[in-house]
Amino acid sequence: MLASTVAQSPLRSHPFTIDDPAFPSAAASPRPQIVSFFQAGAEIYAAGDPASSLYRVEFGAVRVYRLLADGRRQIIAFHLAGETFGFEAGVEREFFAEAINAIGICRRHLSTVDDVAPDILSLALQSLRMTQRYLLVLARHSAFERVASFLAEMAERQGDLEHVHLPMSRMDIADHLGLTIETVSRTFTRLKEQRLIELVDSRDIRILRRRALLEIGE
Amino acid sequence: MLASTVAQSPLRSHPFTIDDPAFPSAAASPRPQIVSFFQAGAEIYAAGDPASSLYRVEFGAVRVYRLLADGRRQIIAFHLAGETFGFEAGVEREFFAEAINAIGICRRHLSTVDDVAPDILSLALQSLRMTQRYLLVLARHSAFERVASFLAEMAERQGDLEHVHLPMSRMDIADHLGLTIETVSRTFTRLKEQRLIELVDSRDIRILRRRALLEIGE
DNA sequence: CGATTTATTGAAATAAATCAAACATTGTGG
DNA sequence: CCACAATGTTTGATTTATTTCAATAAATCG
Numbered sequence: 001m002l003a004s005t006v007a008q009s010p011l012r013s014h015p016f017t018i019d020d021p022a023f024p025s026a027a028a029s030p031r032p033q034i035v036s037f038f039q040a041g042a043e044i045y046a047a048g049d050p051a052s053s054l055y056r057v058e059f060g061a062v063r064v065y066r067l068l069a070d071g072r073r074q075i076i077a078f079h080l081a082g083e084t085f086g087f088e089a090g091v092e093r094e095f096f097a098e099a100i101n102a103i104g105i106c107r108r109h110l111s112t113v114d115d116v117a118p119d120i121l122s123l124a125l126q127s128l129r130m131t132q133r134y135l136l137v138l139a140r141h142s143a144f145e146r147v148a149s150f151l152a153e154m155a156e157r158q159g160d161l162e163h164v165h166l167p168m169s170r171m172d173i174a175d176h177l178g179l180t181i182e183t184v185s186r187t188f189t190r191l192k193e194q195r196l197i198e199l200v201d202s203r204d205i206r207i208l209r210r211r212a213l214l215e216i217g218e
Numbered sequence: 219m220l221a222s223t224v225a226q227s228p229l230r231s232h233p234f235t236i237d238d239p240a241f242p243s244a245a246a247s248p249r250p251q252i253v254s255f256f257q258a259g260a261e262i263y264a265a266g267d268p269a270s271s272l273y274r275v276e277f278g279a280v281r282v283y284r285l286l287a288d289g290r291r292q293i294i295a296f297h298l299a300g301e302t303f304g305f306e307a308g309v310e311r312e313f314f315a316e317a318i319n320a321i322g323i324c325r326r327h328l329s330t331v332d333d334v335a336p337d338i339l340s341l342a343l344q345s346l347r348m349t350q351r352y353l354l355v356l357a358r359h360s361a362f363e364r365v366a367s368f369l370a371e372m373a374e375r376q377g378d379l380e381h382v383h384l385p386m387s388r389m390d391i392a393d394h395l396g397l398t399i400e401t402v403s404r405t406f407t408r409l410k411e412q413r414l415i416e417l418v419d420s421r422d423i424r425i426l427r428r429r430a431l432l433e434i435g436e
Numbered sequence: 437c438g439a440t441t442t443a444t445t446g447a448a449a450t451a452a453a454t455c456a457a458a459c460a461t462t463g464t465g466g
Numbered sequence: 467c468c469a470c471a472a473t474g475t476t477t478g479a480t481t482t483a484t485t486t487c488a489a490t491a492a493a494t495c496g
Contacts, residue, residue, distance in 0.1 A: 066354075068354075068358060068436065069436060070436075072358055074353075074354060074357055074358055076350070076353075089343045089344070089346045089347035089350070090343075090347070094350075120339065121338065121339050121342060124339060124342040124343060124346060125307045125308075125342060126307075127346055128307045128342060128345055128346050128349065129307035129308070131346065131349045131350060131353060132294070132307070132312075132349060134353065135292075135294075135349060135352065135353050135356065136284075136286075136292060138353065138356050138357045138396075139292055139356045139396040140286060140290055140292055140396060142451075142452090143451075143452065144451095169473095169474070169475090170474070170475065170476095171474085178356075178357040178358060179452080179453090180452075180453060180454080181474085181475080181476095182452090182453075182454080182475095182476080182477085183451090183452060183453075184475095185475060185476055185477080186452095186476080186477080188475095188476090189476075189477085201461095202460085202461090202474080202475060202476090218286065218287060360483075360484095361483075361484070362483095387442070387443090388442075388443060388444095389442085397484080397485090398484075398485060398486080399442090399443075399444095400443095400444080400445085400484090400485075400486080401483090401484060401485075402443095403443060403444050403445080404444080404445080404484095406443095406444090407444075407445085419492095419493085420442080420443060420444090420492085420493080
């Protein structure tokens with residue numbers, strides 16, 4: 001029941017920002033949007049920070065996690081381009097957020113409660129639902145089922161149902177699914193042997209039988 | 219990785235209600251409160267029902283669960299006297315709620331959004347936090363740790379740190395902690411052997427070393 | 437009281453973790 | 467460009483925790 005200890009501490013980097021109306025998301029918005037860039041491994045926020053902003057991923061991928069007393073790490077969620085993250089239950093952050101690869105994100109300050117209240121509620125509901133869905137996977141599924149549903153979901157979120165690129169390492173996946181890296185790796189191999197997927201390389205996966213994958217993951 | 223199938227279908231009972239100002243919770247409230255009574259096993263709401271009310275438990279205990287495609291059951295939460303439940307992400311219920319024993323509950327209608335909005339948000343946040351806490355237990359804890367933290371939490375919620383009464387069966391506990399009834403039972407025995415708890419009877423537990431119990435449950 | 441459900445215990449099977457090593461990929465400095 | 471470290475991934479052998487199957491014991495109910 002032990003898991004990975006976190007190897008490298010996140011870099012405290014100084015992201016640079018742009019305010020470019022030609023940038024798609026900036027142009028689409030009524031107000032100008034500031035995009036911040038972070039390099040792989042950079043910390044976006046840490047547990048204990050005030051939870052005063054939300055973030056939208058413009059490109060790249062983010063992991064949100066918590067550290068346990070014994071050094072184990074639980075990755076609560078991965079966030080891909082187009083997704084908003086940073087919503088938390090309290091005024092202080094309980095989780096850490098890090099760039100998995102080079103990313104660009106838009107910050108949105110939660111200044112006035114009145115201004116954003118309906119928005120916040122809908123985000124809270126969305127977070128709740130995502131968490132409940134994730135709960136189901138962890139509570140009741142085998143390693144095989146967890147990995148299958150993870151891949152199916154990643155494909156869905158990336159918009160390409162046949163090919164998935166995994167920006168995160170096996171260790172990240174393991175810490176998300178409550179497994180070890182060895183089990184994750186063996187499960188990929190099993191999925192490959194059963195002709196459900198193909199490994200282009202370790203991070204690029206071709207989904208051969210999506211239907212079957214979905215059914216395995218419940 | 220299989221679990222209990224649900225044996226008995228819940229009773230569709232016809233609860234009777236009172237509106238008694240002498241009833242503690244009714245007296246404390248500015249508006250008169252209606253208390254509904256349900257017998258053990260009675261269904262309070264079902265998946266698919268409109269999620270238009272919240273409930274406060276006056277006495278007794280409630281289980282909230284979902285059923286999986288293969289008949290497995292996941293109990294998301296138990297609710298004891300004084301606690302409010304019934305908050306859901308969507309307009310339709312995803313979960314079932316049942317009386318574990320004889321209960322009394324107060325329903326509160328979520329009629330006008332404006333009226334209760336700040337309230338709803340705080341409940342959403344509370345639900346989110348509870349779910350995240352529960353997530354941690356399921357994702358990263360052994361059977362021993364799960365049962366230990368479950369008992370410690372139940373004691374805390376009942377307000378008596380030395381003695382816990384468990385209104386729910388071993389199967390309920392198993393379906394909540396993602397274990398089998400046999401493992402739950404064996405874990406109680408192990409906790410007893412290690413002099414952390416004592417079994418007055420199978421549903422009444424004396425906590426001998428609370429501190430240790432909490433530390434095991436992280 | 438007998439009958440049925442609920443809880444405990446035991447033995448065997450299994451899934452996943454752990455320990456250990458090989459293999460692949462990437463980047464670095466010579 | 468190669469040798470080589472460093473990192474990430476896969477595979478193998480063994481151990482361990484938990485489930486499954488099976489039986490007994492205890493509690494509850496009519």
